[in-house]
Amino acid sequence: MGFxxxxxSVLTTxxxxxxxxxxxxxxxxxxxxxSSLGIETGVLTPEQIDTxxxxxGIDKPLVGQYLSWxxxxxxxxxxxxxxxxxxxxDLTKSALLVTMQLALFGTILGVLIGISIGMFSARKPGxxxxxxxxxxxxxxLAIPGFVLSTTIVTVMANKFQxxxxxxxYMTPFExxxxxxxxxxxxxxxxxxxxxxxIMRTTRSALLETVDKDFVRTAYGKGVKPRIVRLRHxxxxxxxxxxxxxxxxxxxxxxxxxIVEKIFALPGxxxxxxxxxxxREYATVQSSIMVFAILFVTINLITDWVYRKVDPRIK
Amino acid sequence: MSEPVLQVREFTVxxxxxxxxxxxxxxxxxxxxxxxTLAIVGESGSGKSTTAMGIMxxxxxxxxxxxxVKVNGKEMLGASKAALRKARxxxxxxxxxxxMTALNPVYTIGFQIVETLRTHxxxxxxxxxxxxxxxxxxxxxxxPEGSFNKYPHQLSGGQRQRAMIAQSLACDPGLLVAxxxxxxxxxxxxxxxxxxxxxLRTKLNSAILLITHDMGVxxxxxxxxxxxxxxxxxEHGSADQIFxxxxxxxxxxxxxxxPKLGSSAKRTLPAEARKQMxxxxxxxxxxxxxxxxxxxEFVAVRDFNLEIFPGEIVGLVGESGSGKTTVGRAAIGxxxxxxxxxxxxxxxxxxxxxxxxxPIRRHTGIVFQDPASSLNPRLPIGESIGEPIxxxxxxxxxxxxxxxxxxxxxxxxxxxxxNRFPHELSGGQRQRVGxxxxxxxxxxxxxxxxxxxxxxxxxxARFLELLLELQDKxxxxxxxxxxxxxxxxxxxxxxxxxxxxxxxxEGDRDDILKRAKHxxxxxxxxxxxxxxxxxxxxxxxxRLASK
Numbered sequence: 059m060g061f062x063x064x065x066x067s068v069l070t071t072x073x074x075x076x077x078x079x080x081x082x083x084x085x086x087x088x089x090x091x092x093s094s095l096g097i098e099t100g101v102l103t104p105e106q107i108d109t110x111x112x113x114x115g116i117d118k119p120l121v122g123q124y125l126s127w128x129x130x131x132x133x134x135x136x137x138x139x140x141x142x143x144x145x146x147x148d149l150t151k152s153a154l155l156v157t158m159q160l161a162l163f164g165t166i167l168g169v170l171i172g173i174s175i176g177m178f179s180a181r182k183p184g185x186x187x188x189x190x191x192x193x194x195x196x197x198x199l200a201i202p203g204f205v206l207s208t209t210i211v212t213v214m215a216n217k218f219q220x221x222x223x224x225x226x227y228m229t230p231f232e233x234x235x236x237x238x239x240x241x242x243x244x245x246x247x248x249x250x251x252x253x254x255x256i257m258r259t260t261r262s263a264l265l266e267t268v269d270k271d272f273v274r275t276a277y278g279k280g281v282k283p284r285i286v287r288l289r290h291x292x293x294x295x296x297x298x299x300x301x302x303x304x305x306x307x308x309x310x311x312x313x314x315x316i317v318e319k320i321f322a323l324p325g326x327x328x329x330x331x332x333x334x335x336x337r338e339y340a341t342v343q344s345s346i347m348v349f350a351i352l353f354v355t356i357n358l359i360t361d362w363v364y365r366k367v368d369p370r371i372k
Numbered sequence: 373m374s375e376p377v378l379q380v381r382e383f384t385v386x387x388x389x390x391x392x393x394x395x396x397x398x399x400x401x402x403x404x405x406x407x408x409t410l411a412i413v414g415e416s417g418s419g420k421s422t423t424a425m426g427i428m429x430x431x432x433x434x435x436x437x438x439x440x441v442k443v444n445g446k447e448m449l450g451a452s453k454a455a456l457r458k459a460r461x462x463x464x465x466x467x468x469x470x471x472m473t474a475l476n477p478v479y480t481i482g483f484q485i486v487e488t489l490r491t492h493x494x495x496x497x498x499x500x501x502x503x504x505x506x507x508x509x510x511x512x513x514x515x516p517e518g519s520f521n522k523y524p525h526q527l528s529g530g531q532r533q534r535a536m537i538a539q540s541l542a543c544d545p546g547l548l549v550a551x552x553x554x555x556x557x558x559x560x561x562x563x564x565x566x567x568x569x570x571x572l573r574t575k576l577n578s579a580i581l582l583i584t585h586d587m588g589v590x591x592x593x594x595x596x597x598x599x600x601x602x603x604x605x606x607e608h609g610s611a612d613q614i615f616x617x618x619x620x621x622x623x624x625x626x627x628x629x630x631p632k633l634g635s636s637a638k639r640t641l642p643a644e645a646r647k648q649m650x651x652x653x654x655x656x657x658x659x660x661x662x663x664x665x666x667x668x669e670f671v672a673v674r675d676f677n678l679e680i681f682p683g684e685i686v687g688l689v690g691e692s693g694s695g696k697t698t699v700g701r702a703a704i705g706x707x708x709x710x711x712x713x714x715x716x717x718x719x720x721x722x723x724x725x726x727x728x729x730x731p732i733r734r735h736t737g738i739v740f741q742d743p744a745s746s747l748n749p750r751l752p753i754g755e756s757i758g759e760p761i762x763x764x765x766x767x768x769x770x771x772x773x774x775x776x777x778x779x780x781x782x783x784x785x786x787x788x789x790x791n792r793f794p795h796e797l798s799g800g801q802r803q804r805v806g807x808x809x810x811x812x813x814x815x816x817x818x819x820x821x822x823x824x825x826x827x828x829x830x831x832x833a834r835f836l837e838l839l840l841e842l843q844d845k846x847x848x849x850x851x852x853x854x855x856x857x858x859x860x861x862x863x864x865x866x867x868x869x870x871x872x873x874x875x876x877x878e879g880d881r882d883d884i885l886k887r888a889k890h891x892x893x894x895x896x897x898x899x900x901x902x903x904x905x906x907x908x909x910x911x912x913x914x915r916l917a918s919k
Contacts, residue, residue, distance in 0.1 A: 281491050289487075368478060
């Protein structure tokens with residue numbers, strides 16, 4: 059029962075997103091014709107425009123357009139990109155790999171950096187090291203991703219003549235070493251953004267847990283301080299940290315759009331951005347739906363991890 | 373005599389607070405021998421827990437200790453961290469007050485016992501598990517193998533404390549430090565845990581350092597008693613000496629303040645009182661907490677019948693989860709009833725809306741359990757007390773201030789306290805403010821929900837006296853909810869006993885306390901420890917024999 063309810067709420071969410079994206083795209087001024095022909099559109103006769111609209115399938119009523127898109131989306135056909143003629147799914151397949159790799163690396167780096175600095179800070183609240191940790195947290199929170207990205211690009215390329223992203227993008231299967239070099243900085247930018255809130259959550263959760271009775275019990279049992287900190291304090295602090303990580307993942311997908319553009323990675327973010335500029339309705343809609351499914355899946359995983367971390371949750 | 377397991381000499385603990393060393397325990401001297409129990413008793417803030425935590429240096433980092441603490445002849449003060457760690461859990465094991473919070477919620481009790489074992493012994497996981505299951509069965513938790521894999525929240529309160537004890541016994545420690553081991557438990561469970569501890573002490577011949585504020589528990593367990601007040605040792609002697617021939621005035625005062633079952637004078641209510649219209653009447657009342665999301669409806673009280681007459685104090689007793697608080701809240705319309713009939717002052721409020729209840733509220737007042745959390749911390753107490761009067765539109769401005777000051781005087785607080793905030797008052801004073809607020813509208817019915825359970829005995833004694841005086845003067849009816857039979861005994865004309873949401877028995881105080889008909893009532897009364905070692909031994913033997 060619980061599972062069915064959960065599934066129903068997930069499907070409702072996805073339905074809402076699909077309608078929202080569909081409507082927003084059509085509210086933006088301009089359409090596929092104006093964006094592909096530019097000012098030339100003005101010289102078209104109404105008949106030519108009608109023909110083109112029929113060709114692109116945007117002559118039908120909106121509800122009909124929505125239903126036909128949904129029907130094909132659900133059957134696994136994500137439509138075609140008008141500019142390249144390639145099926146959206148083929149584009150998405152490779153782009154999704156890039157974004158997933160980026161998001162995964164970003165999350166791992168963010169969690170590692172965030173928890174380490176949070177633990178570093180919480181060891182002695184109010185001390186210089188705490189100040190240092192908190193300073194990092196604020197700094198990371200305050201610097202926008204695009205500033206950090208462009209700074210890194212500029213400094214690395216100009217001062218060190220090192221800019222792996224200047225070369226053609228390599229998948230990990232083609233050239234693992236190149237791929238990792240190309241992923242390093244974008245992942246770091248995303249990781250730092252994720253690390254800040256995780257660091258703050260970790261710090262406050264640890265400080266709260268450290269005063270709990272069961273921590274005193276652990277010391278009373280003669281358990282070594284390092285083990286008490288990891289096994290008892292950190293383990294109990296994980297609950298808010300997992301929540302925060304789940305929330306941050308949403309931010310990460312959004313942040314990926316900007317970071318992919320700056321670091322020239324052919325990911326979902328760039329694909330959507332380009333498709334919006336070209337008013338490729340099918341590409342944008344389908345890509346965003348894939349994003350949404352990804353996000354909802356991450357949420358389900360977070361819930362599952364949650365249960366593993368806290369046995370009290372049924 | 374053999375060498376003591378624990379020898380404490382000139383032991384002092386101080387805390388660094390706002391630039392001053394503040395002493396919490398001063399020059400303590402005591403020994404605990406194998407197979408014996410030393411009880412340190414005292415009220416909150418006396419330094420008894422600090423002493424217990426201090427001997428193994430489990431104190432906060434702003435504490436410093438001096439003197440000497442020897443465990444099995446080895447000096448613990450100033451010992452290296454590694455040496456202390458080795459002794460903790462192995463030579464000195466702790467049993468803490470609230471097992472729900474003292475056990476780690478994300479690990480099974482089996483894991484936690486195994487952790488203790490493997491910290492101190494070179495043991496493989498399987499061997500440790502075997503030993504843990506042995507320990508779990510030793511503390512008589514049902515289904516030891518299954519319980520090994522249970523999390524603390526899956527056990528009952530008593531089982532959790534048993535798990536805590538199993539963990540502390542893991543390494544056969546010579547000394548058990550039990551810090552208020554039964555305070556969070558119901559009396560019947562408390563009796564079981566004390567029996568268990570007594571049995572284990574005999575079986576394992578370990579020494580016990582017992583920290584408690586409950587004289588009944590002390591009478592049940594202690595061979596020797598040390599009385600503390602404000603960090604000082606007030607008196608130290610055998611249990612017999614302290615209970616029967618206390619020397620120090622504070623020990624005498626402490627003992628006198630402990631309410632004793634069956635010792636208070638008979639309280640009579642004029643016969644005509646019960647012929648009047650009852651102030652509150654419940655007929656076949658069922659109260660349920662409605663279904664919330666996935667949490668199903670929970671019926672807390674079923675088919676409950678009770679009448680309270682003008683000027684009468686009815687004690688409502690029961691263990692946690694029996695539904696007594698639910699009855700109290702519903703009685704003044706704070707919780708809706710599901711079925712049955714509820715009348716206040718002759719008005720049927722069974723189906724009353726919030727608006728219809730408003731005028732009824734002038735006739736009722738309630739005192740909550742925890743005075744610290746039931747007063748708004750941002751309001752001066754004068755405003756808290758005056759709020760009901762203001763809301764009822766009875767007075768404002770200077771007139772209101774006068775009324776508030778009169779109320780403060782009634783509960784024996786200085787008039788000037790009107791402008792103080794709750795955190796500036798002691799627990800006992802705060803609870804008096806709670807009473808003053810409840811009495812602001814001179815209600816006909818006062819609900820007192822465990823008003824003394826957060827108070828020290830001497831404060832409680834004074835509070836109960838005050839409540840009786842006020843009741844004599846103002847003649848309000850009162851539903852006094854408590855888990856403590858001795859307290860109910862002092863106040864009540866009548867007593868109602870609840871168990872699992874049902875009314876078990878109800879009748880005149882002496883009928884219930886001396887001639888209880890229902891088995892549960894008798895069990896409850898038998899489980900209350902009395903502050904007299906000789907008497908308590910007899911009661912215990914009678915209780916164990918009847919098992």
